[in-house]
Amino acid sequence: xxxxxxxxxxxxxxxxxxxxxxxxxxxxxxxxxxxxxxxxxxxxxxxxxxxxxxxxxxxxxxxxxxxxxxxxxxxxxxxxxxxxxxxxxxxxxxxxxxxxxxxxxxxxxx
Amino acid sequence: xxxxxxxxxxxxxxxxxxxxxxxxxxxxxxxxxxxxxxxxxxxxxxxxxxxxxxxxxxxxxxxxxxxxxxxxxxxxxxxxxxxxxxxxxxxxxxxxxxxxxxxxxxxxxxxxx
Numbered sequence: 001x002x003x004x005x006x007x008x009x010x011x012x013x014x015x016x017x018x019x020x021x022x023x024x025x026x027x028x029x030x031x032x033x034x035x036x037x038x039x040x041x042x043x044x045x046x047x048x049x050x051x052x053x054x055x056x057x058x059x060x061x062x063x064x065x066x067x068x069x070x071x072x073x074x075x076x077x078x079x080x081x082x083x084x085x086x087x088x089x090x091x092x093x094x095x096x097x098x099x100x101x102x103x104x105x106x107x108x109x110x
Numbered sequence: 111x112x113x114x115x116x117x118x119x120x121x122x123x124x125x126x127x128x129x130x131x132x133x134x135x136x137x138x139x140x141x142x143x144x145x146x147x148x149x150x151x152x153x154x155x156x157x158x159x160x161x162x163x164x165x166x167x168x169x170x171x172x173x174x175x176x177x178x179x180x181x182x183x184x185x186x187x188x189x190x191x192x193x194x195x196x197x198x199x200x201x202x203x204x205x206x207x208x209x210x211x212x213x214x215x216x217x218x219x220x221x222x223x
Contacts, residue, residue, distance in 0.1 A: 101152055102151055
């Protein structure tokens, strides 16, 4: 019940395309859903986050869509750029603890 | 503003040897976390400190792992003795409080031979 399931494991997108990463959870007590971006040799960095009382949040090219009834949330990267190539992790917070998904390796080709 | 500092960045040891990792959090951050990140996986929490108190160490394998955060600032994570399966990246993160944004350091990549 503490798991966060993330898909796909890897994603290849053409420059200018839309990248979509999906996550699902079971624990309805989770109260905060962040997405992290990690480059090789670096620690994860917060990209964007949402709370369960909001269905969508947009920051620049990055959008989180949240479906509370389905217990699913997704990250959309519009106009994907080669600089977006990284590993993306969804996460969910419960009892002051972040539970991370298994990650999606995104490659954006010119 | 300086980020979370970790050292060493890389460590290679023989199995059964001890190893220690050091973390200096962002100034003013009361909450400090140690995470384990296996290859191709997301970070998993090992221990969380509020100031100098370990408030969540339920996932820390206490037979071989230990941690301390003296004076509520820097922290050290130790493994003794190391096993082959401990090869991973050990991440330190800090935040103002338990419900604030976590800032991660670059990690220490441990290889146990």
